[in-house]
Amino acid sequence: MSFRKSLQKKIYSxxxxxxxxxxxxxxxxxxxxxxxxxxxxxxxxxxxxIEKLIYNTQEIFSNEYxxxxxxxxxxIFFMVIFRTYAGIIxxxxxxxxxxxxxxxxxxxxxxxxxxxxxKIIVGERMISMSIPFLIIFFASSFTLLFLFRLFVKEFFHVxxxxxxxxxxxxxxxxxxxxxxxxxxxxxxxxxxxxYHITGFLTQRHDSKRASLLGKPxxxxxxxxxxxxxxxxxxxxxxxxxxxxxxxMNSWVNLFLEKDLKxxxxxxxxxxxxxxxxxxxxxxxIEDLLNRKPIKIENEDVxxxxxxxTILITxxxxxxxxxxIRQVALFEPELIVVxxxxxxxxxxxxxxxxxxxPRISFKFVLAxxxxxxxxxxxxxxxxxxMVYHAAAYKHVPLIEENPHEAILVNILGTKNVSTLxxxxxxxxxxxxxxxxxxxxxxxxxxxxxTAELFVQALQDTENNITKFITTRFGNVxxxxxxxxxxxxxxxxxxxxxxxxxxxxxxxxxxxxxxxxLVLQAGTMGQGGEIYVFDMGEPVKIVDLAHRMIKLSGxxxxxxxxxxxxxxxxxxxxYEELLSDDATTMQTHHEKILISKDPTMDYDQIxxxxxxxxxxxxxxxxxxxxxxxxxxxxxxxxxNSIYELLDK
Numbered sequence: 001m002s003f004r005k006s007l008q009k010k011i012y013s014x015x016x017x018x019x020x021x022x023x024x025x026x027x028x029x030x031x032x033x034x035x036x037x038x039x040x041x042x043x044x045x046x047x048x049x050i051e052k053l054i055y056n057t058q059e060i061f062s063n064e065y066x067x068x069x070x071x072x073x074x075x076i077f078f079m080v081i082f083r084t085y086a087g088i089i090x091x092x093x094x095x096x097x098x099x100x101x102x103x104x105x106x107x108x109x110x111x112x113x114x115x116x117x118x119k120i121i122v123g124e125r126m127i128s129m130s131i132p133f134l135i136i137f138f139a140s141s142f143t144l145l146f147l148f149r150l151f152v153k154e155f156f157h158v159x160x161x162x163x164x165x166x167x168x169x170x171x172x173x174x175x176x177x178x179x180x181x182x183x184x185x186x187x188x189x190x191x192x193x194x195y196h197i198t199g200f201l202t203q204r205h206d207s208k209r210a211s212l213l214g215k216p217x218x219x220x221x222x223x224x225x226x227x228x229x230x231x232x233x234x235x236x237x238x239x240x241x242x243x244x245x246x247x248m249n250s251w252v253n254l255f256l257e258k259d260l261k262x263x264x265x266x267x268x269x270x271x272x273x274x275x276x277x278x279x280x281x282x283x284x285i286e287d288l289l290n291r292k293p294i295k296i297e298n299e300d301v302x303x304x305x306x307x308x309t310i311l312i313t314x315x316x317x318x319x320x321x322x323x324i325r326q327v328a329l330f331e332p333e334l335i336v337v338x339x340x341x342x343x344x345x346x347x348x349x350x351x352x353x354x355x356x357p358r359i360s361f362k363f364v365l366a367x368x369x370x371x372x373x374x375x376x377x378x379x380x381x382x383x384x385m386v387y388h389a390a391a392y393k394h395v396p397l398i399e400e401n402p403h404e405a406i407l408v409n410i411l412g413t414k415n416v417s418t419l420x421x422x423x424x425x426x427x428x429x430x431x432x433x434x435x436x437x438x439x440x441x442x443x444x445x446x447x448x449t450a451e452l453f454v455q456a457l458q459d460t461e462n463n464i465t466k467f468i469t470t471r472f473g474n475v476x477x478x479x480x481x482x483x484x485x486x487x488x489x490x491x492x493x494x495x496x497x498x499x500x501x502x503x504x505x506x507x508x509x510x511x512x513x514x515x516l517v518l519q520a521g522t523m524g525q526g527g528e529i530y531v532f533d534m535g536e537p538v539k540i541v542d543l544a545h546r547m548i549k550l551s552g553x554x555x556x557x558x559x560x561x562x563x564x565x566x567x568x569x570x571x572x573y574e575e576l577l578s579d580d581a582t583t584m585q586t587h588h589e590k591i592l593i594s595k596d597p598t599m600d601y602d603q604i605x606x607x608x609x610x611x612x613x614x615x616x617x618x619x620x621x622x623x624x625x626x627x628x629x630x631x632x633x634x635x636x637x638n639s640i641y642e643l644l645d646k
Contacts (some may be wrong), residue, residue: 078104121261137589171196172236237264240264248287263275265279310386313368313389315389327518337361340365369412378419383423386427401640412522413430449631451529455599469529
C-alpha cells in the first residue's frame with residue numbers, strides 16, 4: 001500500500017490519529033535528494049565559515065556553479081557507489097555510518113584532486129583556500145548526514161516508545177544488579193512483549209539520583225509513600241530465583257497492598273528469543289509457597305536406577321508421574337508404569353515416549369487389588385525397585401465409600417508389597433501421607449494400616465527386600481488439591497469456599513516430594529518411615545486472600561469467601577508425627593525418621609484379611625470398626641462414624 005493510499009485510508013476511515021511509527025519507508029530516491037540538500041547546505045556553510053573566519057578579500061570560488069555542480073556530482077557518484085541511501089534510516093547501524101564516512105571522505109579527496117588538476121590545466125584555483133574549505137566541508141557534510149539519520153532514528157524510537165507505553169503494561173524491574181539490568185534490556189529489546197519498563201526498584205538508598213538504561217531508580221520508600229497512579233505504574237517484574245523466601249514475601253506483601261500486578265521473569269535466553277507474549281507470567285501462589293528445593297547430591301540414587309528395571313504403581317497420578325520423570329533421568333533399563341485410570345495413563349504414556357525416546361517403557365492398565373493381574377509382572381520383569389504411589393486419597397469420597405479405600409489402600413498395598421518380598425525386589429518405597437498421623441478419617445486410617453503392614457513385612461522370615469515409607473503433606477498442584485480448586489473458583493468470579501477459618505495445611509512441591517521419595521529409597525535400610533521438614537503450616541484463608549490479590553482482585557469485594565464447615569473426616573491441623581513417636585536424624589537436616597509404634601506381621605495380616613472380607617461384602621460400619629481396632633488413635637471427626645468412638 002502506497003503512502004498516499006495509507007494516508008487516505010486514515011483520513012476517510014475516521015481514525016484521525018496518524019500513527020507515525022506505521023509510516024511506510026520513504027523511496028530511496030527521496031533519501032538521496034535529502035542527502036543532496038544536506039551536501040548543498042554543507043557547501044554553503046563551509047564557504048560562509050571560510051569567509052568569516054579567514055580574512056580574505058578574494059572570492060572563494062572562481063566559478064560558483066562549477067564548484068557546486070562538481071561537488072554535488074562527485075557526492076552523488078560516491079553515494080551511489082557506497083549506497084548510502086539504501087539503508088532504512090530508522091534502523092541505521094554502524095555499517096550505515098561507516099558508508100557515510102567513506103562517501104564523504106572519498107568525495108572530499110576527489111574534489112581536492114579535481115581542484116588541483118583544474119589549477120594545472122586552467123591556470124587558476126577552482127577553490128581558493130581549498131584545504132581549509134575541504135576540511136570544513138568534510139566535517140560539516142558528514143556531521144549533517146549523520147545527525148539527520150540520528151534524528152530520524154531517535155524520532156521513531158521516541159514515537160515507538162510513546163506508542164508502546166500508552167498501550168502496554170507499565171512495570172518496574174525489581175533489583176539493580178546485573179541480572180535485573182540484563183532482564184530489563186531483554187524486555188526493552190523484545191517488541192513482542194506487551195510491557196513498558198518505566199524504571200527500577202531497589203531497597204538501597206544510595207541510588208536515588210542514578211539511572212539505568214535511561215530509566216530512574218526508585219526506592220522502596222517511594223513505593224510505600226505513593227499510589228500506583230501517582231507513580232504511573234501497573235506492576236513489577238521480578239526474578240524470584242535471586243531472592244530468599246523472606247525477601248520475596250516482604251516485597252510481595254508491599255506490592256499486593258499497593259494493588260500492583262506481580263510478574264515473574266523466565267530465563268534471559270527465553271526472554272530474548274521468545275515471540276510469545278506469555279513468556280512473562282503472573283506470579284502464582286505456588287511461587288510463594290515453594291521453598292528452596294532440597295537437593296541431595298547422591299551418586300547412590302543414580303546407581304540404584306542405572307540399567308535397572310523399575311515398577312511405579314499409580315504412575316498416572318500427580319506423584320507417580322513425577323517419579324517417572326525423575327527416574328527416567330537416571331537411564332534405567334525399563335520403567336513399568338501401572339495404573340487403573342485409562343485416560344491419564346494414556347496421556348502419561350504419550351508424554352514419556354516423546355520426552356524420553358531412548359528409555360524403554362511398559363504401560364500397564366491394571367488394578368493393584370487384583371493380585372492375579374499384577375503377579376505376572378513380577379514374574380516377568382524381575383524388578384530392582386518398586387515405587388508404590390497408587391492410592392485413593394480424597395477424604396470426603398473415601399469417607400462415603402470406606403470399603404473402596406480398603407481394597408486399594410490396604411489390599412492393594414498388601415498385594416504389591418508381598419509380591420515384592422516374594423520375588424526378592426531389592427527396595428520397596430511406599431508413598432504415605434501426613435493424614436496417617438492421628439487419623440480423623442478413613443483415608444488416613446487406611447494409609448496408616450498400609451504403613452503398619454509394610455513395616456511388619458520387613459521382619460518376616462526369608463525377606464530380603466528393604467521396605468521404606470515416606471510421609472509428607474499436601475503437594476502443590478496435585479490432582480484435586482486446594483490451589484487448583486481456588487483458581488477455578490476465582491476464574492468463575494467466586495465465591496471461594498473454605499471449610500473453616502482456622503484450617504491450616506503443610507505444602508510442598510511435587511518435584512520436591514518425589515525427590516524425597518527417591519532419596520528415601522537410597523537412604524533406607526528397611527522398616528523406616530521418613531518424614532520431611534515441611535516448614536511452617538499455611539493458613540488456608542491467608543492462602544485464599546493472597547491468591548485473590550495476585551489475580552488483581554480484592555477479597556470480600558470482588559471475590560467473596562464463604563465458610564462451609566468441616567467436611568466429613570476433615571481436621572483443622574495436619575501432623576507429620578504422632579504423639580508417641582520419636583524421631584531420629586539422618587545425614588540431612590530436613591529429613592527425619594519417625595519411630596512409630598509397630599505391629600507383629602501375624603497380627604496385622606489377620607486384621608488385613610478381616611477388613612478385606614468386610615470391604616468385599618460392602619460392610620461400611622464393620623470396615624470402620626476394624627480400622628479403629630487396627631489404628632487405636634483413629635478418632636472420626638465431623639463424620640457419621642463418630643458414634644463408633646463412643
